[in-house]
Each structure stands twice: as structure tokens, then as C-alpha cells.
Amino acid sequence: MTTPKEFGQQAALPGEQTTRSLAEILDSDTEAVAARLREQLDRIRDAEREAERATAQVRLY
Amino acid sequence: MVLGLTDWSPGGQAPTVYDMSDPGSWDILISDYAHPAASAPLRRIFEIARAHGVVCVVKEPRYIDADWRSQLARFYNGAFRRYPSVCHRLHFFTRSVDPDVFDLSGLQEAYRGYTILRPLPVAPVGRTMIVPPPDLDDAVRCEGEETVDLFGWAFTVRAMPFISQDTQLLRCAHAALWMVLRHGSLVHGQPQRLPAEIYDAALGGVVVGRQLPSDGLSAYQLISAMATLGLSPTGKKLPETRVEEDAAQGLRLYGMVCRYINSRLPPVIISTTHAWTMVAYRRVPSAGNPVIQLWRHDDARGPYLLADDPWNESEEAHRPWLTAYLPLLPKAYLDAERAEAVGRSWIDIYRASPVSAGSTLVEADARPESLERATLRTFLVESTIFKQHLGSRGMPDALASVLRRTPMSRYIWVIEVVDRRERAAGRADVMGEVLLDATLTQFEPLDDPTAILALHVDDFAFVTGVDGAPSATIPLPKGSLYASGCPPLT
Numbered sequence: 001m002t003t004p005k006e007f008g009q010q011a012a013l014p015g016e017q018t019t020r021s022l023a024e025i026l027d028s029d030t031e032a033v034a035a036r037l038r039e040q041l042d043r044i045r046d047a048e049r050e051a052e053r054a055t056a057q058v059r060l061y
Numbered sequence: 062m063v064l065g066l067t068d069w070s071p072g073g074q075a076p077t078v079y080d081m082s083d084p085g086s087w088d089i090l091i092s093d094y095a096h097p098a099a100s101a102p103l104r105r106i107f108e109i110a111r112a113h114g115v116v117c118v119v120k121e122p123r124y125i126d127a128d129w130r131s132q133l134a135r136f137y138n139g140a141f142r143r144y145p146s147v148c149h150r151l152h153f154f155t156r157s158v159d160p161d162v163f164d165l166s167g168l169q170e171a172y173r174g175y176t177i178l179r180p181l182p183v184a185p186v187g188r189t190m191i192v193p194p195p196d197l198d199d200a201v202r203c204e205g206e207e208t209v210d211l212f213g214w215a216f217t218v219r220a221m222p223f224i225s226q227d228t229q230l231l232r233c234a235h236a237a238l239w240m241v242l243r244h245g246s247l248v249h250g251q252p253q254r255l256p257a258e259i260y261d262a263a264l265g266g267v268v269v270g271r272q273l274p275s276d277g278l279s280a281y282q283l284i285s286a287m288a289t290l291g292l293s294p295t296g297k298k299l300p301e302t303r304v305e306e307d308a309a310q311g312l313r314l315y316g317m318v319c320r321y322i323n324s325r326l327p328p329v330i331i332s333t334t335h336a337w338t339m340v341a342y343r344r345v346p347s348a349g350n351p352v353i354q355l356w357r358h359d360d361a362r363g364p365y366l367l368a369d370d371p372w373n374e375s376e377e378a379h380r381p382w383l384t385a386y387l388p389l390l391p392k393a394y395l396d397a398e399r400a401e402a403v404g405r406s407w408i409d410i411y412r413a414s415p416v417s418a419g420s421t422l423v424e425a426d427a428r429p430e431s432l433e434r435a436t437l438r439t440f441l442v443e444s445t446i447f448k449q450h451l452g453s454r455g456m457p458d459a460l461a462s463v464l465r466r467t468p469m470s471r472y473i474w475v476i477e478v479v480d481r482r483e484r485a486a487g488r489a490d491v492m493g494e495v496l497l498d499a500t501l502t503q504f505e506p507l508d509d510p511t512a513i514l515a516l517h518v519d520d521f522a523f524v525t526g527v528d529g530a531p532s533a534t535i536p537l538p539k540g541s542l543y544a545s546g547c548p549p550l551t
Binding site: 011013014015016017018019020021022023025026027028029030033034036037040041043044047048050051052054055057058059060061 | 232233234269270276277278279280281283295296297298310311312331333334335336383384396398399402403405406407409410411413414415416459462463466513516522523524525531532533534535536
């Protein structure tokens with residue numbers, strides 16, 4: 001009787017395996033970038049709120 | 062004189078083949094169907110047909126149209142006046158068709174689509190699938206493919222569906238949404254929605270004025286209908302001036318419209334009185350932008366119309382471009398603007414990394430001419446489609462084979478790093494890309510290692526392990542560029 005492990009043949013894992021995160025591998029300062037991202041996400045949220053306010057008087061014919 | 066009730070569908074009426082080689086023939090057809098003040102959409106459709114060189118129109122005189130039947134059942138059957146229950150469907154050919162319509166084989170290459178005409182002279186244009194005008198051959202377009210049966214012969218047409226409002230049950234916002242949903246049924250496998258369903262779905266939200274006959278919709282009704290009918294829309298305020306546009310960064314009007322057209326999610330734009338659907342863009346200068354030209358379907362004016370300058374519209378109904386309603390799919394938790402912001406952040410982290418030294422991105426960033434530097438192209442795509450196209454894009458084999466085997470969400474956001482100089486030359490222009498799980502939420506921290514599925518720029522590639530599995534880096538040759546995976550570009 002064969003076990004499942006013996007029965008199939010697993011494909012080789014591609015690339016070079018790592019347990020390090022992308023940020024660790026790139027080894028660059030993410031703080032300034034993260035601050036810019038937060039600012040951008042805030043602007044997007046503001047645009048959505050503005051859309052709600054701007055459309056209060058709309059009548060679409 | 063428009064056709065009356067008894068002229069519309071006399072018993073036993075045979076198909077009609079019209080020779081349209083005389084330009085005056087088009088006006089005769091228009092006068093059969095539309096009151097002069099309500100003929101703009103039909104005129105535009107015929108204008109496109111003529112631009113294609115259409116010389117023959119075949120009329121199906123007793124076409125049963127599901128959309129018209131839906132309107133009839135929901136509204137028009139309640140009127141004292143009788144309305145025919147059948148429509149006429151006109152098919153456009155660039156070659157003449159034998160009037161006996163016995164053998165239509167070999168005419169696919171001459172087929173340019175169809176328009177369904179309702180027995181409503183104030184709003185005759187029903188569902189229409191007409192091939193985009195030749196002006197849009199090089200455009201990035203939202204469109205789907207439909208197979209049409211004409212007297213037992215199958216024809217296919219690729220187009221963005223169009224319908225005009227009927228002024229009583231369907232108004233502009235209903236029609237704009239119908240176009241989005243019909244496109245979604247052809248492209249994304251969404252259910253086909255009929256006018257009465259759209260009308261009923263738009264009764265939620267804040268109702269303004271009479272609804273039957275409709276005195277118009279509020280924006281809240283529009284967004285409520287979108288949500289009820291299976292979309293997960295987001296609304297974003299648009300820049301009011303070119304100065305605001307220049308300062309808007311990731312929220313520029315042109316950028317936003319292009320991202321959703323790239324994603325095959327046609328945006329609905331509203332002014333204070335009207336709604337229309339954006340369907341295509343071209344990479345040529347326009348009055349509103351130095352490098353992009355926008356095109357729309359406007360239910361009251363017709364399909365495939367140039368929107369040359371959003372801040373200087375000639376018609377009152379189009380002023381101002383107030384808000385974009387972006388018809389996201391429910392499985393795309395993240396919207397295009399947030400996806401691009403996250404992707405841009407990771408590209409910036411790569412730029413600041415020692416890993417990027419000597420890369421094609423750094424070389425492109427150093428070019429003196431800003432329009433030759435790298436830029437981003439963002440789109441949503443099914444991960445299966447993305448994987449299936451990898452082989453034909455010229456991507457390095459080592460990377461393609463890893464990405465094929467990487468578990469991915471049903472939809473992914475792709476943020477491509479594009480070499481503008483190669484794009485302008487018409488060559489493969491992608492020097493890297495960030496792949497995001499579309500079910501990522503905006504609240505994920507940027508430094509979460511699971512925040513992206515993969516990042517690749519030039520010779521560096523990283524693919525995140527899923528469910529705690531190890532990640533992988535893939536060494537690649539320097540300098541390889543490959544074609545875009547954006548569906549409307551492939």
C-alpha cells in the first residue's frame with residue numbers, strides 16, 4: 001500500500017525560497033513612503049465625501 | 062412622417078433590404094422612426110455606419126426585444142394609447158445583401174452591428190451594438206462580443222452596448238446604468254438586467270420628484286441602483302478646473318477614467334442634470350489633456366462621442382463634470398485609486414532600495430524629458446485571464462512560470478511600470494509590475510508582507526508566499542520589457 005506522499009511527485013518550488021519580507025529584502029526606509037501613502041489615502045477618502053456633498057442637489061434627466 | 066401604429070408591424074411583413082448608397086436614404090430612414098427634435102442618437106448611429114462604409118441595411122420587421130417588452134410591461138401597457146409589442150432591428154453591412162436574404166454566408170466581414178428601434182418616435186433607439194467608428198481603431202475601449210442571429214445566420218459584433226432613454230420610464234441615469242450592466246453581462250458574466258429591473262432598483266436612495274413618469278433621478282438613486290444590481294460602486298468628486306486637475310495627483314479626472322476603462326468598468330459621469338458613460342480613450346492630445354482624448358456614450362446624443370474638454374463643454378447638460386461613479390465589482394474590495402497608491406508606494410520603496418541600482422527604472426527616471434520617464438498603468442483583471450496571457454506577453458519565462466503557479470484572488474489589481482518612451486514607439490513597454498489581491502482592504506498596513514502578491518522591476522522579482530508559505534525571489538535577466546496584460550490592450 002502506498003502513502004499519498006509516495007504516490008505523487010511534487011513539482012519543484014520555483015525561485016529562491018525566503019522567509020524574509022519584501023520590505024526586509026529591499027532594505028529601504030519605508031516610513032516616508034508610508035506617510036505619503038497615508039496622505040494619498042486621505043485625499044481619496046476626502047474625494048468620496050466631497051462626492052456625497054456635491055451631489056445633494058443633482059437631478060438627472 | 063414617422064410610422065404609425067398600423068404601419069409598424071402589418072401581418073406578414075417581409076424583411077426589407079435597403080440600398081444605402083444614396084446619402085439621402087439615411088434621412089428617409091430617420092424620418093420613419095424619429096421626430097426631428099428627437100433624432101440625435103439615431104443620426105449618430107447612422108453617422109458611424111456611414112463612416113464604416115455601410116451601403117446596405119437589413120430590417121427585421123418583427124423583432125421581439127426583451128428590453129422593449131420590459132418597458133412595455135412596466136409602463137407603456139398602462140397607457141390608453143396602444144403601443145406595438147414588437148420592434149424593428151436594423152443590421153448594417155458594408156456590402157450589398159441580396160434582397161431575398163436567402164444566403165447570408167460570407168457576410169461576417171461586412172457586418173458592422175445593429176440598432177433596435179422602438180415604436181417611440183420621441184426616443185426610438187433601443188439596444189444598439191455598432192462597431193466603434195474608425196476614429197477609435199487605436200483607442201482603449203470598453204466593449205464586449207455578442208453573437209447575433211439574422212434569419213438563421215450567425216454574426217458577431219464587438220461593441221459597447223448603447224441605449225437611449227425613453228423620457229418616461231428610463232431617464233439618462235437609468236440608460237447609463239443599463240449600458241454599464243449590459244457591458245458587464247457580456248464581459249464579466251454579470252446577469253442581464255432589463256429596464257424594469259433597473260427602474261425598480263433606482264427607487265431606493267433619496268427619491269426626488271415623480272417617478273412614473275420619471276421626473277429624473279437623484280445621484281443617491283443612481284448609486285442605490287448600482288448597489289442593488291450587483292455592483293459595488295464608489296463615487297469620487299472630479300476636479301472642477303484644470304488647475305485642480307493638475308494638482309489632483311492620483312485623483313485626476315483623466316487618470317481615473319482611464320484606470321476604469323483599462324479595467325473594463327465603464328465609469329458613469331454626472332453633471333447636475335445629466336449622466337453619461339465613458340467608453341474609450343485615445344492616447345492623442347485633446348483640448349482637455351495634452352496626451353489623452355476621452356469618448357462617451359450619451360443616451361440623449363448617441364454612441365461614441367468625443368468629450369474633448371471636460372472643463373469647457375459646449376452643452377449645458379454636460380456642465381460641470383461633477384462626480385464619477387465607478388462601477389466596481391463586489392469582489393474588488395480595493396478601488397483603482399487606492400490600488401495605484403499602494404502599488405506606487407512599493408515602486409517608490411524599490412526605487413529607494415540598493416536593489417534598484419542600475420535598473421531600467423532608475424535609467425528611465427533619469428531621462429531629462431518628463432514624458433519619457435516611467436509611469437504607471439493600473440487595471441483590474443481576472444487572475445485566470447492574467448495567467449493565461451503571460452505566455453504571449455514576452456515576459457521572462459522564469460517569472461511567468463512562477464506567477465502561473467502562484468495562488469491568486471479571483472480578481473487582481475495590476476499596476477504596471479511603463480516605459481513611456483517604448484510606449485510612444487509602439488513597442489512592448491512594461492518594465493515591471495505590482496500585483497495586488499483585489500480583496501485587500503484599504504486598511505492593510507503598507508509593511509504587511511502579505512499586502513502584495515508580487516513585485517517585479519527589471520531583474521528583481523518577489524512573489525509572496527500564501528498562507529504562511531515561504532516567499533520567493535526570482536533572478537531575471539536585466540533589461541527585459543514585455544507587453545501589457547491590460548485586457549483592452551491585448
